[in-house]
Amino acid sequence: MYKIVSKTTLNNTTDKMEIYAPFVAKNAKPGHFIILRVDKAGERIPLTITEHTDETVTIIYQKLGYTTSQLGQKIVGDTVEDFVGPLGQEVEIKEASTLLAVAGGVGAAPLYPQLQAYHAQGTKVDLVIGAKQQRYLILLDDYKSICNKVYVCTDDGSQGTKGFVTDFLKQHLKNHTYDHSIAIGPLIMMKHVVSLHKTFNLSTDVSLNPIMIDGTGMCGNCRVSIGDKTYFACIDGPDFPGEKINFDELISRQSFYTEEEHMCQLEELVSNDKK
Amino acid sequence: MIKNKIKMNEQSPKERTTNFKEVALGYTKQQAIEEAKRCLQCDSPKCVSACPVEIDIPKFIQQLTNNQFKAAYNTIEQDNILPSICGRVCPQEKQCEGACVLNAKFDSVSIGALEHFIGDFALKENYSPSHKITPVHHKIAIVGSGPAGLSNATTLTKLGYDVTIYEALHRFGGVLNYGIPEFRLPNDIINQEINKVKALNVKFEKNVVIGKSITIDQLFTDHDYKAVFIGSGAGLPRRLNIKGENYGGVLYANEFLTRVNLMDAANFPTTKTPIKTGDDVAVVGGGNVAMDAARTAKRLGAKNIFIIYRRDETSLPARVEEIKHAKEEGIEFRLTLNPVAFNGENYRVSTVVCQKMRLGEKDASGRRRPLPTDTYKTFKIDTCIIAIGQRPNPILSRANDQLKTDEYGRVVVNNHETSIPNVFAGGDIVSGAATVIHAMGAGKKAAYAMDQKIKSS
Ligand SMILES: Cc1cc2nc3c(=O)[nH]c(=O)nc-3n(C[C@H](O)[C@H](O)[C@H](O)COP(=O)(O)OP(=O)(O)OC[C@H]3O[C@@H](n4cnc5c(N)ncnc54)[C@H](O)[C@@H]3O)c2cc1C
Ligand SMILES: Cc1cc2nc3c(=O)[nH]c(=O)nc-3n(C[C@H](O)[C@H](O)[C@H](O)COP(=O)(O)OP(=O)(O)OC[C@H]3O[C@@H](n4cnc5c(N)ncnc54)[C@H](O)[C@@H]3O)c2cc1C
Ligand code: FES
Numbered sequence: 001m002y003k004i005v006s007k008t009t010l011n012n013t014t015d016k017m018e019i020y021a022p023f024v025a026k027n028a029k030p031g032h033f034i035i036l037r038v039d040k041a042g043e044r045i046p047l048t049i050t051e052h053t054d055e056t057v058t059i060i061y062q063k064l065g066y067t068t069s070q071l072g073q074k075i076v077g078d079t080v081e082d083f084v085g086p087l088g089q090e091v092e093i094k095e096a097s098t099l100l101a102v103a104g105g106v107g108a109a110p111l112y113p114q115l116q117a118y119h120a121q122g123t124k125v126d127l128v129i130g131a132k133q134q135r136y137l138i139l140l141d142d143y144k145s146i147c148n149k150v151y152v153c154t155d156d157g158s159q160g161t162k163g164f165v166t167d168f169l170k171q172h173l174k175n176h177t178y179d180h181s182i183a184i185g186p187l188i189m190m191k192h193v194v195s196l197h198k199t200f201n202l203s204t205d206v207s208l209n210p211i212m213i214d215g216t217g218m219c220g221n222c223r224v225s226i227g228d229k230t231y232f233a234c235i236d237g238p239d240f241p242g243e244k245i246n247f248d249e250l251i252s253r254q255s256f257y258t259e260e261e262h263m264c265q266l267e268e269l270v271s272n273d274k275k
Numbered sequence: 276m277i278k279n280k281i282k283m284n285e286q287s288p289k290e291r292t293t294n295f296k297e298v299a300l301g302y303t304k305q306q307a308i309e310e311a312k313r314c315l316q317c318d319s320p321k322c323v324s325a326c327p328v329e330i331d332i333p334k335f336i337q338q339l340t341n342n343q344f345k346a347a348y349n350t351i352e353q354d355n356i357l358p359s360i361c362g363r364v365c366p367q368e369k370q371c372e373g374a375c376v377l378n379a380k381f382d383s384v385s386i387g388a389l390e391h392f393i394g395d396f397a398l399k400e401n402y403s404p405s406h407k408i409t410p411v412h413h414k415i416a417i418v419g420s421g422p423a424g425l426s427n428a429t430t431l432t433k434l435g436y437d438v439t440i441y442e443a444l445h446r447f448g449g450v451l452n453y454g455i456p457e458f459r460l461p462n463d464i465i466n467q468e469i470n471k472v473k474a475l476n477v478k479f480e481k482n483v484v485i486g487k488s489i490t491i492d493q494l495f496t497d498h499d500y501k502a503v504f505i506g507s508g509a510g511l512p513r514r515l516n517i518k519g520e521n522y523g524g525v526l527y528a529n530e531f532l533t534r535v536n537l538m539d540a541a542n543f544p545t546t547k548t549p550i551k552t553g554d555d556v557a558v559v560g561g562g563n564v565a566m567d568a569a570r571t572a573k574r575l576g577a578k579n580i581f582i583i584y585r586r587d588e589t590s591l592p593a594r595v596e597e598i599k600h601a602k603e604e605g606i607e608f609r610l611t612l613n614p615v616a617f618n619g620e621n622y623r624v625s626t627v628v629c630q631k632m633r634l635g636e637k638d639a640s641g642r643r644r645p646l647p648t649d650t651y652k653t654f655k656i657d658t659c660i661i662a663i664g665q666r667p668n669p670i671l672s673r674a675n676d677q678l679k680t681d682e683y684g685r686v687v688v689n690n691h692e693t694s695i696p697n698v699f700a701g702g703d704i705v706s707g708a709a710t711v712i713h714a715m716g717a718g719k720k721a722a723y724a725m726d727q728k729i730k731s732s
Contacts, residue, residue, distance in 0.1 A: 027487065027489070084482035213530065213548075214444060216670055217668060218529050218533070219527065219529045230521060248622065252523050
């Protein structure tokens with residue numbers, strides 16, 4: 001069992017949680033993730049390590065479906081059943097004097113340790129951060145302290161520029177150049193950012209979030225087609241150069257269990273009603 | 276003497292395909308004794324040398340005929356700590372039973388069924404392994420809780436070492452736990468067998484990935500282990516490398532079986548990991564894994580399930596009993612066919628295209644080599660489960676360049692020791708995907724090599 005040592009609400013759909021897990025913390029590096037199971041009947045879900053101390057690991061999760069909502073109900077002092085990591089490859093921090101970073105929604109969480117590492121090596125980082133509405137923007141203050149510039153976009157214009165990050169980028173890239181870029185967010189966002197950046201000859205790394213089970217390369221559920229090769233995101237990634245990724249296939253794979261996920265939440269509603 | 280072996284009771288095919296309970300019901304005490312009496316007690320028994328861990332088979336059978344159940348258990352447990360498991364899953368027809376002299380004219384003695392009986396009897400009666408332990412106070416770390424790790428752990432514990440098993444998953448047992456379905460090997464049996472290992476004072480740590488959570492170097496430097504045993508298995512699915520293999524609805528047997536066995540997806544939505552098969556399910560491959568996947572799909576409610584295999588029926592590598600059970604359950608065998616492409620829309624599979632094969636000369640495996648023809652067949656499917664083998668798990672070798680592997684990713688050993696001094700290995704990670712009993716044999720032999728190395732240094 002793994003104890004929750006602190007918890008902060010970032011907005012009504014997103015929490016930050018620090019968990020006591022020395023075996024995970026010891027070797028954690030930017031790009032690594034964990035897999036957790038809230039209880040014995042639970043699903044194994046992957047979440048990125050956003051920070052760590054010698055003995056604790058911090059995760060930021062958006063309460064999207066059953067498991068993340070169930071995790072959201074836990075309070076400090078509670079435990080989660082399983083917590084394993086650090087999994088995946090440490091991200092390669094590339095040599096770059098300027099970097100463009102693009103975050104969409106909760107993608108701002110996995111991006112954070114990577115930008116910290118770029119900031120630490122002296123790279124000048126500009127961040128474009130997008131969300132549906134102002135209240136879904138996370139980590140803005142943390143980013144302001146490590147980025148050269150932070151540009152905000154919201155779908156409804158409640159803060160910053162109105163529209164998608166790609167709308168903003170189309171204009172922005174006309175008069176700004178960068179050595180390299182990273183984009184982390186929903187698959188559809190990463191797909192469009194990568195294809196836009198290609199037209200500006202800007203290379204883009206992305207962090208993929210396919211469905212995972214074991215996270216050790218055993219099941220193959222997390223596979224992704226890149227060029228004519230197949231990679232397992234849990235052991236080969238989750239960070240990859242974006243240019244050759246077959247995003248459409250991955251989007252289809254990611255939604256394979258949509259109906260069932262919906263059922264899971266319904267079940268929860270029914271059992272809450274009974275209580 | 277009775278010429279034919281005593282048949283074990285089973286759930287009927289109709290009944291069992293609606294549940295995940297064990298198909299084989301095991302011998303009664305009466306049946307076991309009667310079957311044991313069929314053994315001729317040969318002077319130089321061939322069965323013993325055909326057993327990868329050389330259990331003293333005639334001795335335990337003799338004890339069984341004399342009603343000495345505890346003694347029979349202790350005879351087996353000397354060489355095999357997991358009799359309830361091996362009795363159920365060993366390919367006996369290729370090992371002990373295959374070598375039985377009765378085979379010449381009659382049925383062989385049902386050694387597997389007798390081992391299964393004694394193992395379960397010991398669990399019920401709570402017999403414990405016999406051992407005198409003189410502690411030697413050296414710490415050993417084991418990577419992986421599959422049969423190789425478990426057998427290495429028990430052997431070293433009996434030799435007096437202080438042993439900890441680290442497991443990447445949240446449950447112990449390796450393939451026994453996440454791969455082999457409950458209807459062949461109930462989780463309850465695995466847990467009870469593992470509890471016996473725990474009772475010897477072996478420590479078990481779940482959710483620790485060696486190479487990630489703790490590196491091999493850290494095991495020595497930060498945790499003070501004297502030696503390490505790697506039993507990390509062959510967990511990586513082999514791919515067909517054909518078009519459409521990454522479509523939704525195409526999955527590897529490991530994923531399919533893990534969802535059901537490890538994550539209990541059959542009880543979704545009470546448990547939270549989903550699974551779906553649709554009506555038409557193709558399973559590619561002819562081994563135990565393919566049979567397990569096909570029979571699991573049946574129990575999940577799929578209607579038309581067929582095996583696609585590139586050779587003929589006599590070449591199927593699965594245990595004879597699994598093939599028989601699969602057929603009884605209505606699994607169809609579409610043989611001498613090799614998948615060449617998946618088709619579908621929006622990256623969801625809808626058909627599999629197979630090339631008809633013909634059989635040529637015998638190849639290195641002694642089976643006739645499948646050769647392509649110009650004929651193709653297309654089948655409509657909702658799901659395809661690929662079960663064409665597993666390769667060694669790459670996590671450790673990737674995390675450590677010092678760990679030498681061969682072209683197939685297998686860890687290279689010399690007298691069970693890897694290229695890193697004091698790091699030993701055995702089981703599927705060394706041999707490639709093999710069997711439970713071979714993994715156990717390797718774990719045990721490696722334990723003696725480790726003991727020798729430690730004592731001589
Ligand atoms: C390497 C990696 C890192 C991630 N990091 C973060 C993070 O830092 N913060 C964060 O909020 N989210 C992160 N995610 C996504 C997160 O795992 C999913 O949001 C979570 O699994 C949703 O589970 P649920 O039961 O709450 O929702 P569901 O209702 O089950 O699903 C909602 C969405 O999550 C996807 N999903 C469901 N189960 C899984 C699974 N087992 N593995 C992966 N995706 C799944 C579904 O396809 C669906 O799109 C990461 C995913 C990966 C692969
Ligand atoms: C579906 C299926 C059916 C089978 N049926 C039969 C059968 O009927 N009869 C038979 O004899 N054989 C059968 N086999 C083969 C048999 O199960 C294997 O040969 C045997 O389990 C190998 O044992 P092992 O200990 O080497 O590895 P495994 O059983 O694979 O165990 C390895 C363990 O190590 C863990 N691990 C891996 N890497 C790490 C790490 N870095 N850190 C910590 N832990 C790690 C894994 O999670 C796993 O639990 C079957 C296999 C499958 C997949
Ligand atoms: S999550 Fe199972 S192989 Fe990647």
